[in-house]
Structure formats: C-alpha cells, structure tokens
Amino acid sequence: MFSRRRQLPAPARAAVPTVGNERLLAGADLADGGWVVATTADLATVSRPDDGARLTLRRPWGDVDRAAFDPERSELTVEWVDAAPDLRLHLADPAGTRLPAVLRERVIWSVVLAETVDVPGGQVRVAVRRDLDGTMYSQAIAGDGVDLYRPEVARVVDATESKVRGACGLPG
Structure with a gap:
C-alpha cells in the first residue's frame, strides 16, 4: 500500500522492521534529517543517518489521542493518551508524502x-x-x-x- 516505499531510504526502513502481517504504509523526511514512518501497527521516528539511523520512538496507534497537521508550518503534532509530551515533527517535504492522511486514517481505524x-x-x-x-x-x-x-x-x-x-x- 505504501507506493513510495522505494523512496524511503533503506536505513529508515531497516530501523523500523515489520512483523507478521504488519506493513509499511507511509514515510516522510523530517526537517532535521531524520524520518517518520507509519506502519499498520505503529508510528515510529528514526534519527538522522549521522546519528546512526536508529529507532527513536515507536508507539502503537492506540497510544495516539489526537494528531493534527499544520500545512503552513509543515508540522505534524501528535498528542498521546498517556499525557506524554506532544510529538512535534517538522516535515521536510509535506507535498511528497501521504503521511498526514495515513496518520489520520490509522488513528480513526x-x-x-x-x-x-x-x-x-x-x-x-x-x-x-x-x-x-x-x-x-x-x-x-x-x-x-x-x-x-x-x-x-x-x-x-x-x-x-x-x-x-x-x-x-x-x-x-
């Protein structure tokens, strides 16, 4: 379902392994050089390649209370059910990703x-x-x-x- 999978760099894909029937749905470059990745099960963030392209966050969709995308600022904000600090992600190229739509769909699902x-x-x-x-x-x-x-x-x-x-x- 993730038509842009080939465009998500291999280090980002490797840092977010999928298990069983889980699939990669969308990914996006972050303004800081890292990535955000949505799978059918989780939302994940991956650090910049010079930081080792390591998984920095991976949480299931049931942990997301609300999410919003501000196209003016290219900022995705995720609020968690457990009152953890909001996750604020600045997308490098919001026009080049389906991530905001996928995020909405997974939370609703x-x-x-x-x-x-x-x-x-x-x-x-x-x-x-x-x-x-x-x-x-x-x-x-x-x-x-x-x-x-x-x-x-x-x-x-x-x-x-x-x-x-x-x-x-x-x-x-």
Whole structure:
C-alpha cells in the first residue's frame, strides 16, 4: 500500500522492521534529517543517518489521542493518551508524502467507539480501541484537571466504559 516505499531510504526502513502481517504504509523526511514512518501497527521516528539511523520512538496507534497537521508550518503534532509530551515533527517535504492522511486514517481505524462524558473537574473520553490483530480494549482519557481516582469520577467512567464495551461485544 505504501507506493513510495522505494523512496524511503533503506536505513529508515531497516530501523523500523515489520512483523507478521504488519506493513509499511507511509514515510516522510523530517526537517532535521531524520524520518517518520507509519506502519499498520505503529508510528515510529528514526534519527538522522549521522546519528546512526536508529529507532527513536515507536508507539502503537492506540497510544495516539489526537494528531493534527499544520500545512503552513509543515508540522505534524501528535498528542498521546498517556499525557506524554506532544510529538512535534517538522516535515521536510509535506507535498511528497501521504503521511498526514495515513496518520489520520490509522488513528480513526484504531477507534471502534468513543464517548465523552462530563465529570467533576472536566471531561473524560472513554474509548474502545483495536490493535492490528483485531484485539479490542478500552481506555479512559482524562481531560486536564480530572482525577480518575476520585470516587464520583470513577463511578461515571466505569459505567461509561461498561456501556461502550458492551456496545462492542466486549464484557463490561
């Protein structure tokens, strides 16, 4: 599916090995000389060749909370479900890659069902996500200022999680 595979340099491909039915979907040169690579399972970054073209990050699509591409700045921003610092990637040639579209497609693909609920302190998004092998799991992503361990928050989140899991055929 990745029609530009031959154009992704061999060191970048080698740093992101695929396993089983995983496939390389898209890649892009970064302004700093490294690469970003999207597979059917993960988003990965690879350092510049003079840094050894080594894998610097590899996370599954289920770890991506949100992603956005700013074409004016050629910047791709990825927000993580675990509140790790945002990943900001400056693409060297955004016109020469399908990466922003592939990123969007993979994040959407990983979300089976999601519901946002109001809780004391803000909002929580409860989602059922899927892995490459089709395994489904649920996750609760708290908004800023929300304590998932507060009993009144936990009750709402647990009920919502049970509801979305049941709607997907998973045990509550």
